[in-house]
Amino acid sequence: MEVGFLGLGIMGKAMSINLLRHGFKVTVWNRTLSKCNELVEHGASVGETPAAVVKKCKYTIAMLSDPSAALSVVFDKDGVLDHINGKCYIDMSTVDADTSSKISEAIKAKGGYFLEAPVSGSKKPAEDGQLIILVAGDKALYDEVLPAFDVLGKKSFFLGEVGNGAKMKLVVNMIMGSMMNAFSEGLTLAERSGLSPGTLLDVLDLGAMSNGMFKLKGPTMLKNSYPPAFPLKHQQKDMRLALALGDENAVSMPVAAAANEAFKKARSMGLGDLDFSAVHETLKAPDHSS
Numbered sequence: 001m002e003v004g005f006l007g008l009g010i011m012g013k014a015m016s017i018n019l020l021r022h023g024f025k026v027t028v029w030n031r032t033l034s035k036c037n038e039l040v041e042h043g044a045s046v047g048e049t050p051a052a053v054v055k056k057c058k059y060t061i062a063m064l065s066d067p068s069a070a071l072s073v074v075f076d077k078d079g080v081l082d083h084i085n086g087k088c089y090i091d092m093s094t095v096d097a098d099t100s101s102k103i104s105e106a107i108k109a110k111g112g113y114f115l116e117a118p119v120s121g122s123k124k125p126a127e128d129g130q131l132i133i134l135v136a137g138d139k140a141l142y143d144e145v146l147p148a149f150d151v152l153g154k155k156s157f158f159l160g161e162v163g164n165g166a167k168m169k170l171v172v173n174m175i176m177g178s179m180m181n182a183f184s185e186g187l188t189l190a191e192r193s194g195l196s197p198g199t200l201l202d203v204l205d206l207g208a209m210s211n212g213m214f215k216l217k218g219p220t221m222l223k224n225s226y227p228p229a230f231p232l233k234h235q236q237k238d239m240r241l242a243l244a245l246g247d248e249n250a251v252s253m254p255v256a257a258a259a260n261e262a263f264k265k266a267r268s269m270g271l272g273d274l275d276f277s278a279v280h281e282t283l284k285a286p287d288h289s290s
Ligand SMILES: NC(=O)C1=CN([C@@H]2O[C@H](COP(=O)(O)OP(=O)(O)OC[C@H]3O[C@@H](n4cnc5c(N)ncnc54)[C@H](OP(=O)(O)O)[C@@H]3O)[C@@H](O)[C@H]2O)C=CC1
Pocket: 006, 007, 008, 009, 010, 011, 012, 030, 031, 032, 033, 035, 063, 064, 065, 066, 068, 069, 070, 072, 073, 092, 093, 094, 095, 119, 120, 121, 122, 123, 229, 230, 231, 234, 235
């Protein structure tokens, strides 16, 4: 299977290398074109523009930062729409349902086929093909590209009409962002009240709250180390989009709103490019100390 891949950030790079490793022919494009060089070393070809990639490949996957990036790659000059007639586009970026629907409508109007397929799971699951893929849109296309989803993920869910994948992803990340803030506060409270935060990790791990995120992030957070796996600026984008979904549906989400404020504060402290666990640093800021 020959696929195009647009967007070689943390996730796109790992996912496209994984596809190459499993025998897919991959043609890549990235806004900063020099980032394609590493993929060429892994056997990829390069397309000069999104349009060139779509022209060459029957299936093109995108993994871009946010709604404005996702829209720009489709609608701007030399974008996906130029050659989409008869081709298939799978947007795996985390965006809101409106963005996804706009892209879907434009692609279908030009004779193309569309799936949204945001993923749960971070850099390591992307490298290992262990993502959870939240798919919606054209069911026949979903069945056709299952071999690629099977390489990228450990499980894919088909959720029906376009928008449902985006919404599911935002709900999941709203929960994750809220949990990360509660976890950070707990680590800080343990430390400031004279307990060992390391022992807190052990206690949590043995009980009903044991989870992969605490296990993975806890030890590095205790070392004040936040190498970016899931950039904090993207987690804040997801909180913002999830809160907008809450607004639309009149769902009161005070916990998520507070978590969003903490991520915004972390961004204002210049922590946006670090891992989202760097929200922990907001609790060390002067206005939080006694
Ligand atoms: N990292 C993670 O753990 C996870 C991330 N996600 C989601 O996946 C998506 C990608 O995340 P991640 O790889 O971490 O992000 P990165 O910030 O590492 O990469 C973002 C990518 O988007 C491109 N981009 C940004 N703006 C534009 C634009 N205006 N036009 C074209 N391309 C643009 C960047 O290009 P350039 O190199 O030129 O800047 C880069 O390729 C996001 O939606 C994120 O929320 C989902 C699950 C896990």
